Amino acid sequence: MDFDFSKLKPRERYKLLISVVVPRPIAWVTSLNPDGSVNAAPFSFFNAMGSDPPILALGIGNHPGNRPKDSANNIQRSGFFVVNLVSEDLAAAMNLTAVEFPAGVSEIEAAGLELAPSVHVVVPRIARAPAAFECRLHSALEIGRNRILIGEVLGAFVRDDFVTDPEKLYLDSGALRLIGRMGGRGGYVRTSDRFEMPRITFEEWQANQSAEIYPVD
Numbered sequence: 001m002d003f004d005f006s007k008l009k010p011r012e013r014y015k016l017l018i019s020v021v022v023p024r025p026i027a028w029v030t031s032l033n034p035d036g037s038v039n040a041a042p043f044s045f046f047n048a049m050g051s052d053p054p055i056l057a058l059g060i061g062n063h064p065g066n067r068p069k070d071s072a073n074n075i076q077r078s079g080f081f082v083v084n085l086v087s088e089d090l091a092a093a094m095n096l097t098a099v100e101f102p103a104g105v106s107e108i109e110a111a112g113l114e115l116a117p118s119v120h121v122v123v124p125r126i127a128r129a130p131a132a133f134e135c136r137l138h139s140a141l142e143i144g145r146n147r148i149l150i151g152e153v154l155g156a157f158v159r160d161d162f163v164t165d166p167e168k169l170y171l172d173s174g175a176l177r178l179i180g181r182m183g184g185r186g187g188y189v190r191t192s193d194r195f196e197m198p199r200i201t202f203e204e205w206q207a208n209q210s211a212e213i214y215p216v217d
Contacts, residue, residue: 023180023189028084031074044181054153062145080121084129120154
């Protein structure tokens with residue numbers, strides 16, 4: 001089927017996007033509220049967008065009425081945030097921080113989370129997160145109800161048990177047991193199922209043009 005986005009309502013476009021763009025990594029963002037308390041919220045319109053300089057992009061939609069979300073307000077006001085990655089054992093806590101709590105209720109306390117100080121930014125990270133990126137806001141772009149926040153990564157935290165070779169920066173990605181979003185509502189995916197498919201050179205392709213498929217290990 002062909003879907004003409006110009007003829008669809010925003011909610012309908014959203015349903016198509018999140019159903020096809022899968023899996024989506026989850027940015028569990030911590031930021032500072034105006035009173036200095038810590039806000040935590042998950043976003044799956046997120047990814048790494050480059051390494052020189054190292055940048056991450058967050059897509060944060062506004063509330064109805066075009067009112068910006070707390071995370072977007074906090075990041076644009078303070079200029080700093082932390083992207084915590086979500087492992088399977090933190091899934092329930094992450095999901096709880098997505099609740100629209102009334103003003104004065106802390107997501108951190110409600111989810112029973114502990115915080116740890118960051119090295120490069122004033123915003124703390126979630127202590128149990130297996131990895132986290134400390135970011136400075138580089139730029140913000142507003143397109144309709146979308147706020148695209150580009151963060152420059154100033155530093156990364158990775159738990160020691162996931163670093164296999166500190167000198168060569170080798171990490172055990174599978175051991176992080178990160179989760180991602182599949183569609184909407186309650187759809188999630190684990191990252192424990194993987195396969196290897198080495199990238200081929202042009203010369204290898206030339207030598208195997210008669211092969212219909214290349215094996216996957």
